Amino acid sequence: xxxxxxxxxxxxxxVSCGFDALGLALETVGDTMTFSKTDTKGVKITKITGxxxxxxxxxxxxxxxxxxxLEKQPVDxxxxxxxxxxxxxxxxxGSSAASAAGAAFGVNQLLGDIFSPLELTQFxxxxxxxxxxxxIADNVSAAIYGGFTLVRSYEPLSIxxxxxxxxxxxxxxxxxxxxxxxxxxxxxxxxxxLKDAVTQWANVGGLISGLHTNDYQLISDSLIDIIVEPxxxxxxxxxxxxxxxxxxxxxLGAGISGSGPTIFALCKDDATAEIVYKTIQNAYQDxxxxxxxxxxxxxxxxxxxxxxx
Amino acid sequence: xxxxxxxxxxxxxxVSCGFDALGLALETVGDTMTFSKTDTKGVKITKITGxxxxxxxxxxxxxxxxxxxLEKQPVDxxxxxxxxxxxxxxxxxGSSAASAAGAAFGVNQLLGDIFSPLELTQFxxxxxxxxxxxxIADNVSAAIYGGFTLVRSYEPLSIxxxxxxxxxxxxxxxxxxxxxxxxxxxxxxxxxxLKDAVTQWANVGGLISGLHTNDYQLISDSLIDIIVEPxxxxxxxxxxxxxxxxxxxxxLGAGISGSGPTIFALCKDDATAEIVYKTIQNAYQDxxxxxxxxxxxxxxxxxxxxxxx
Numbered sequence: 001x002x003x004x005x006x007x008x009x010x011x012x013x014x015v016s017c018g019f020d021a022l023g024l025a026l027e028t029v030g031d032t033m034t035f036s037k038t039d040t041k042g043v044k045i046t047k048i049t050g051x052x053x054x055x056x057x058x059x060x061x062x063x064x065x066x067x068x069x070l071e072k073q074p075v076d077x078x079x080x081x082x083x084x085x086x087x088x089x090x091x092x093x094g095s096s097a098a099s100a101a102g103a104a105f106g107v108n109q110l111l112g113d114i115f116s117p118l119e120l121t122q123f124x125x126x127x128x129x130x131x132x133x134x135x136i137a138d139n140v141s142a143a144i145y146g147g148f149t150l151v152r153s154y155e156p157l158s159i160x161x162x163x164x165x166x167x168x169x170x171x172x173x174x175x176x177x178x179x180x181x182x183x184x185x186x187x188x189x190x191x192x193x194l195k196d197a198v199t200q201w202a203n204v205g206g207l208i209s210g211l212h213t214n215d216y217q218l219i220s221d222s223l224i225d226i227i228v229e230p231x232x233x234x235x236x237x238x239x240x241x242x243x244x245x246x247x248x249x250x251x252l253g254a255g256i257s258g259s260g261p262t263i264f265a266l267c268k269d270d271a272t273a274e275i276v277y278k279t280i281q282n283a284y285q286d287x288x289x290x291x292x293x294x295x296x297x298x299x300x301x302x303x304x305x306x307x308x309x
Numbered sequence: 310x311x312x313x314x315x316x317x318x319x320x321x322x323x324v325s326c327g328f329d330a331l332g333l334a335l336e337t338v339g340d341t342m343t344f345s346k347t348d349t350k351g352v353k354i355t356k357i358t359g360x361x362x363x364x365x366x367x368x369x370x371x372x373x374x375x376x377x378x379l380e381k382q383p384v385d386x387x388x389x390x391x392x393x394x395x396x397x398x399x400x401x402x403g404s405s406a407a408s409a410a411g412a413a414f415g416v417n418q419l420l421g422d423i424f425s426p427l428e429l430t431q432f433x434x435x436x437x438x439x440x441x442x443x444x445i446a447d448n449v450s451a452a453i454y455g456g457f458t459l460v461r462s463y464e465p466l467s468i469x470x471x472x473x474x475x476x477x478x479x480x481x482x483x484x485x486x487x488x489x490x491x492x493x494x495x496x497x498x499x500x501x502x503l504k505d506a507v508t509q510w511a512n513v514g515g516l517i518s519g520l521h522t523n524d525y526q527l528i529s530d531s532l533i534d535i536i537v538e539p540x541x542x543x544x545x546x547x548x549x550x551x552x553x554x555x556x557x558x559x560x561l562g563a564g565i566s567g568s569g570p571t572i573f574a575l576c577k578d579d580a581t582a583e584i585v586y587k588t589i590q591n592a593y594q595d596x597x598x599x600x601x602x603x604x605x606x607x608x609x610x611x612x613x614x615x616x617x618x
């Protein structure tokens with residue numbers, strides 16, 4: 001294979017109760033990336049469209065990942081990468097993760113598919129570390145494995161793929177405000193009351209069980225975050241309004257996507273998702289803040305090959 | 310129905326990562342209780358064998374529960390209760406819970422089966438409150454529902470029954486030392502680092518997923534408690550030794566049952582459970598502390614009717 005074109009999905013990390021542990025991948029939002037073998041050794045990012053991001057391979061998540069992979073597995077060819085960002089970086093939908101995971105997947109294909117999904121996740125985490133300061137795995141694992149993923153452990157890295165009810169839909173609103181990852185981290189409590197931690201892990205257990213059994217009521221009941229959301233929602237204009245309207249319109253739950261500012265809602269089917277979409281849209285219309293809306297299935301297969309030769 | 314004889318199981322609460330949220334019921338250890346209609350209104354505990362416990366219905370967990378039920382549903386008969394404790398109170402295997410849940414179940418049968426399992430759990434929690442000071446639901450829900458149960462929420466009370474791999478076995482050792490519930494509560498941290506809470510809820514998610522998919526490796530990897538066990542194990546003589554020997558002998562995981570002093574180990578089948586049983590027994594033999602050993606299947610149906618007429 002000399003060329004591959006792929007789609008790497010946007011991802012929602014945390015998913016309410018599962019801070020730093022859960023992620024899910026979107027079907028219709030993500031990056032399109034190409035990877036071409038070249039005669040000149042090394043990695044080059046030759047073009048980025050859709051967003052203003054560095055072509056420099058030392059600072060771009062995709063570049064960092066690709067270089068690390070070629071260091072691990074030296075080859076006699078080079079790789080040119082192009083990236084089309086399908087959504088805005090800084091939205092809280094795992095933008096750097098999509099590029100990092102896409103690079104891990106694409107480069108691995110050109111190398112002859114020699115790395116496991118877990119190894120691809122580990123390479124992708126280097127991209128997260130380079131761009132966000134932390135080698136966090138929740139977004140990249142969701143992009144690579146698809147569906148819901150649980151980062152069960154970091155040492156050793158252990159990713160669990162959780163089944164997804166087929167009709168589950170994600171509605172999301174991205175208010176065009178900047179939430180710096182640094183600020184989003186700084187508002188977090190360093191310590192939490194044990195009883196709150198118990199409440200949170202009981203909900204994580206409920207959510208995981210609900211996903212395994214297609215129990216929408218249980219999923220809905222468990223989509224509660226009493227630890228991170230109360231701290232972070234202050235950074236997101238009209239969060240409470242959006243959440244309230246989404247729930248009133250029938251969403252199973254709503255919360256902050258990653259570190260925000262995107263707010264996501266999970267819905268049990270297309271019809272509900274469309275109502276939730278319009279309700280949120282209406283509620284935000286007069287708020288003097290530009291915003292994008294998303295309605296998506298959940299991507300269950302991870303990164304997709306669009307073309308190869 | 311004028312008479313019913315039931316078996317109410319012993320239970321392991323917490324199950325490593327799931328402090329105050331998870332419980333499981335044992336097949337072969339528990340209380341045998343009888344409930345007889347009488348002409349004299351009110352509740353009497355006429356006999357307790359197997360342990361030295363109060364017959365007074367205001368202080369005995371079973372009495373407290375039965376009285377609350379008859380207050381809620383007045384009837385023109387009375388109820389006599391007998392209890393045979395099949396194991397030692399104060400062992401950390403839900404002794405008061407077995408009596409409380411057994412009473413809820415038995416009285417409900419004499420009332421014509423008018424309460425749901427959730428309502429029976431709520432009544433049972435009154436027995437826990439009266440005897441332990443806290444209306445905790447993890448043991449009583451496991452006794453009533455059977456199998457693994459998750460107390461997802463207290464307000465409102467929400468119990469989730471989690472499936473159990475058929476071959477799963479419990480080995481437990483009860484060192485005959487007293488661990489006061491008060492002490493076991495006092496050693497707990499009031500606050501925990503957020504990153505430790507994340508580790509813990511990731512393991513809860515992994516354990517629940519592993520139980521749903523019969524994934525013994527995932528169950529084993531997830532049976533980790535970095536919050537409560539390090540604090541409480543100091544109250545249990547030779548805890549580290551027992552855990553180390555259990556794991557070396559092939560147990561999936563081991564931890565403190567409830568607030569101790571019983572130490573439980575989960576094993577993937579009978580053969581492993583027998584090896585783990587003998588290994589723990591040998592390790593404790595020369596420790597100058599009397600102890601009981603248990604090897605049990607997991608009770609998947611909850612409280613059982615032994616006789617009725």
